[in-house]
Amino acid sequence: MADARPRPPRLATLRRLARHNSFRFGFVVVVLLAAAAIAAPWITAELPTAMHLRLRFRPPSATSWFGTDLFGRDVLARVLYGGRLSLWIGFATAAISSILGAFIGVISAQYRRFDAVLMRIMDGLMAFPAILLAIGVSAALGPQTGSVIAALSIAYVPRTARVVRASALVIRELEFVDAARVAGATDLRLMLRHILPNCMGPLLVQFSFTFAYAILAESALSFIGVGPPPPAPSWGNIIAEGRDYTIEAWWIMLFPGIAISLAALGMNLLGDGLRDLLDPRLKVDS
Secondary structure, eight states: OOOOOOOOHHHHHHHHHHHOHHHHHHHHHHHHHHHHHHTHHHHOSSOTTOOOGGGTTOOSOSSSTTOBOTTOOBHHHHHHHHHHHHHHHHHHHHHHHHHHHHHHHHHHHHOHHHHHHHHHHHHHHHTSOHHHHHHHHHHHHOSOHHHHHHHHHHHHHHHHHHHHHHHHHHHTTSHHHHHHHHTTOOHHHIIIIIITGGGHHHHHHHHHHHHHHHHHHHHHHHHTTOSSOTTSOOHHHHHHHHGGGTTTTTHHHHHHHHHHHHHHHHHHHHHHHHHHHHOTTSOOOO
């Protein structure tokens, strides 16, 4: 006779995610990119900053799969090592904006006297396009990796705060929260034990999308000269270095561009899968 015992919720959730085509494809893409960046020393013996001026502008070949750039540096090595910095910027930006956004969103929902002030500040930040706000902050702080992460975090915090606040406003009115409040739970306990955990679904979805946006935004900042400074490679500054040689050395921009596209596509597909699973109004592919 078949086992009638219910599956644990976490196991059931993982099984549903594994059957979701978009999530599965996005997960594979992101894991492969991250694994390639981590395993860069074992994939190529070249260092990303090693210059061989006699080998400059060599096209892709059996000895140099992605060709070389204007300084004779191996583009494959630069793309692999650059993935470490670009993915780190994307992850750090998504993590910081999620933490700050969750804090602001839950505080705004719980304390209505703070709501107007905090949300008007968020509205003021959202009045500027995210990339323009990031350009201004990054230019003011200087072209450094930390400046880029800070600039992008400031640009994307308001969107995360809005998402969490909308969820928290609904959750704080539910019966189990009222029961905890009547039982004597403090505001801090209500926020940490009841409201915030139930906002994790929308927060995870927003995290994945912010990750993708941050990778694209880092490329835009590097392209105009306010991204992570050379010689440390990132996908964005590799493209920026190759923009003057688009015709004669197209491979310098092509391969990091493909990496950026795959990373953004993978994270967006992950977000779509999480949204389909966690939004009760949508059906998950079986």
